[in-house]
Amino acid sequence: MPRPDLVNEPGAPTGGGRDPGLAAVEAGLDALDAPAPASQGRRGWRRTLSAALPPLLALVAFVAVWQALWASALWPEYKLPAPLAVWNVVWEAFREGEALGILWTSVHRAVIGFLVAVVVATPFGLLVARVRPVRSAIGPLVTGLQSLPSVAWVPAAVLWFGLNDAAIYFVVLLGAVPSITNGLVAGIEQIPPILPRVGAALGANRWESARHILLPAALPGYLAGLKQGWAFSWRSLMAAELIAVSPQLGLGLGAFLQHGQALSDMTQVIAAILLILLVGIGVELLAFRPVERRVLRARGLVGVL
Amino acid sequence: MTATLEIAPPQSPASVAVRLTDVHKSFGHGPQAVTALEGVDLRVGLGEFVCLLGASGCGKTTLLNLVAGLDEPSAGDVVTHTARPAVMFQEAALLPWLTAARNVELPLRLAGVRRDRRRAKASELLELVRLREVGDKRPHELSGGMRQRVALARALASTLGAADEDAPGLLLMDEPFAALDAITRDVLQAELLRIWRATGTAVLFVTHDVREAVRLGQRVVLLSSRPGRVVQEWPVDGLRGAEELAAVEEINARLREVISTHAAA
Ligand SMILES: Nc1ncnc2c1ncn2[C@@H]1O[C@H](COP(=O)(O)OP(=O)(O)OP(=O)(O)O)[C@@H](O)[C@H]1O
Ligand SMILES: [Mg+2]
Numbered sequence: 246m247p248r249p250d251l252v253n254e255p256g257a258p259t260g261g262g263r264d265p266g267l268a269a270v271e272a273g274l275d276a277l278d279a280p281a282p283a284s285q286g287r288r289g290w291r292r293t294l295s296a297a298l299p300p301l302l303a304l305v306a307f308v309a310v311w312q313a314l315w316a317s318a319l320w321p322e323y324k325l326p327a328p329l330a331v332w333n334v335v336w337e338a339f340r341e342g343e344a345l346g347i348l349w350t351s352v353h354r355a356v357i358g359f360l361v362a363v364v365v366a367t368p369f370g371l372l373v374a375r376v377r378p379v380r381s382a383i384g385p386l387v388t389g390l391q392s393l394p395s396v397a398w399v400p401a402a403v404l405w406f407g408l409n410d411a412a413i414y415f416v417v418l419l420g421a422v423p424s425i426t427n428g429l430v431a432g433i434e435q436i437p438p439i440l441p442r443v444g445a446a447l448g449a450n451r452w453e454s455a456r457h458i459l460l461p462a463a464l465p466g467y468l469a470g471l472k473q474g475w476a477f478s479w480r481s482l483m484a485a486e487l488i489a490v491s492p493q494l495g496l497g498l499g500a501f502l503q504h505g506q507a508l509s510d511m512t513q514v515i516a517a518i519l520l521i522l523l524v525g526i527g528v529e530l531l532a533f534r535p536v537e538r539r540v541l542r543a544r545g546l547v548g549v550l
Numbered sequence: 551m552t553a554t555l556e557i558a559p560p561q562s563p564a565s566v567a568v569r570l571t572d573v574h575k576s577f578g579h580g581p582q583a584v585t586a587l588e589g590v591d592l593r594v595g596l597g598e599f600v601c602l603l604g605a606s607g608c609g610k611t612t613l614l615n616l617v618a619g620l621d622e623p624s625a626g627d628v629v630t631h632t633a634r635p636a637v638m639f640q641e642a643a644l645l646p647w648l649t650a651a652r653n654v655e656l657p658l659r660l661a662g663v664r665r666d667r668r669r670a671k672a673s674e675l676l677e678l679v680r681l682r683e684v685g686d687k688r689p690h691e692l693s694g695g696m697r698q699r700v701a702l703a704r705a706l707a708s709t710l711g712a713a714d715e716d717a718p719g720l721l722l723m724d725e726p727f728a729a730l731d732a733i734t735r736d737v738l739q740a741e742l743l744r745i746w747r748a749t750g751t752a753v754l755f756v757t758h759d760v761r762e763a764v765r766l767g768q769r770v771v772l773l774s775s776r777p778g779r780v781v782q783e784w785p786v787d788g789l790r791g792a793e794e795l796a797a798v799e800e801i802n803a804r805l806r807e808v809i810s811t812h813a814a815a
Binding site for chain 2: 270449461462
């Protein structure tokens with residue numbers, strides 16, 4: 246189909262040398278192509294402030310409502326303690342060094358469990374995503390496992406392994422592995438089909454394609470899976486610690502919570518819940534959020550984060 | 551002067567880069583199957599520049615994928631006598647998590663080239679497409695034309711990566727310049743011709759722009775649509791001025807004819 250000749254016919258590209266007119270055009274194109282300098286964002290502290298302010302306000306409002314409800318004395322003290330009373334329990338626990346021990350017991354378990362889950366789930370996810378028979382055989386099972394509350398595994402784990410760390414790690418793994426696997430599978434499924442082709446065209450074998458194309462391309466989905474896997478590790482751990490209480494297991498946050506219930510000490514129960522929440526939010530904000538943000542930024546996928 | 555080539559001139563097998571013999575390709579099964587190619591015969595000589603022309607959806611990309619070895623033909627033979635072909639896809643298809651320079655380096659890395667060598671080579675290639683300054687930018691920070699040029703540099707790197715066996719090169723390009731503004735396209739066409747002359751690699755270049763095909767190619771091959779077949783070939787090597795215009799007119803007329811038979815069917 247003939248095109249309108251809006252542009253002058255360029256010099257016929259014969260010979261090896263370039264003609265000066267073309268060189269000038271190229272230079273002009275270069276100047277146009279030069280990326281504009283990135284505009285400076287808002288100043289650092291102001292950004293931090295505007296990011297931190299809304300959640301802080303929400304927290305203040307929450308405590309204020311709590312305080313008001315407590316002051317109205319609708320419920321007896323043992324059901325709804327004052328915010329200050331809970332704060333004192335937490336503060337005492339930290340001052341006596343007990344809190345650090347409790348946090349350490351739980352957090353290090355969750356982290357170890359999570360890391361093992363990552364090591365198990367990553368090759369597993371690759372297998373499910375890339376090998377069709379494996380996928381049709383156990384793909385639905387993995388998705389199903391994700392919806393099974395991991396607390397359901399605690400009785401079985403205790404019967405199989407006894408009241409020890411193995412039982413706890415078993416529950417954590419069963420909580421986290423399906424999430425991470427599913428995240429990786431979803432991440433791989435959403436890879437634009439052109440990218441594996443690019444890999445093949447550039448001469449990547451199966452392993453190199455996984456290493457250089459599939460895994461990096463699936464990284465956003467994989468990260469989402471990791472984040473969810475961490476959340477599941479953490480809640481599975483709490484479920485396990487809450488139910489499987491024994492001196493051999495040490496005092497973790499779940500056991501701390503369970504003791505609160507046994508002693509009918511509502512302040513301790515609420516303190517434990519707040520600490521569990523705090524760890525969850527802390528890990529999300531300090532570990533996952535920055536990594537996710539960096540990964541998405543690097544690909545030009547600046548979402549709402 | 552623009553005589554139709556009824557039969558390809560006899561060639562010794564040693565001078566053939568690609569040969570397709572009665573190639574069929576259909577997608578899907580049963581009644582929903584789409585026949586993209588039916589009985590395609592095509593030959594590209596070593597070092598030859600062939601332009602593949604056809605309406606949208608006629609199977610050009612499919613054919614290129616077969617030659618690249620990314621798909622298997624449903625029937626027929628695809629034989630290449632070259633190193634692993636370098637492919638430039640219809641979209642730039644850069645890896646979004648790698649910088650421009652790393653994208654260019656990737657084929658060299660896969661070929662096992664040492665790091666300092668491939669760094670040097672990649673910056674040489676980026677220089678060639680005049681993008682040395684933006685080597686550390688990510689694809690989303692580049693304009694569409696710049697991305698296309700990075701893809702060109704990467705395709706060239708992949709010929710280098712595969713070239714250590716001393717086999718002749720083959721460059722497959724799928725409408726590489728279709729999304730570019732006219733001036734950038736002219737510049738890159740000139741660049742491509744320069745590279746082709748310098749390296750002696752065979753090129754199979756897909757386009758739906760007749761003028762581009764005549765300007766670049768030594769031979770223009772016209773595919774019909776649904777199913778894709780080779781309708782006609784024109785030798786267009788070294789045509790200038792009036793001859794070139796006449797060839798464009800003739801091929802355009804034939805292309806229109808092919809498309810209108812479609813409307814009638
Ligand atoms: N994976 C696929 N599954 C089903 N049909 C396909 C597939 N790939 C291509 N086709 C069909 O094959 C035909 C040829 O497609 P192809 O992409 O090769 O066309 P093309 O000549 O490259 O078109 P364009 O110029 O628009 O890029 C089209 O009718 C298309 O719908
Ligand atoms: Mg196409």
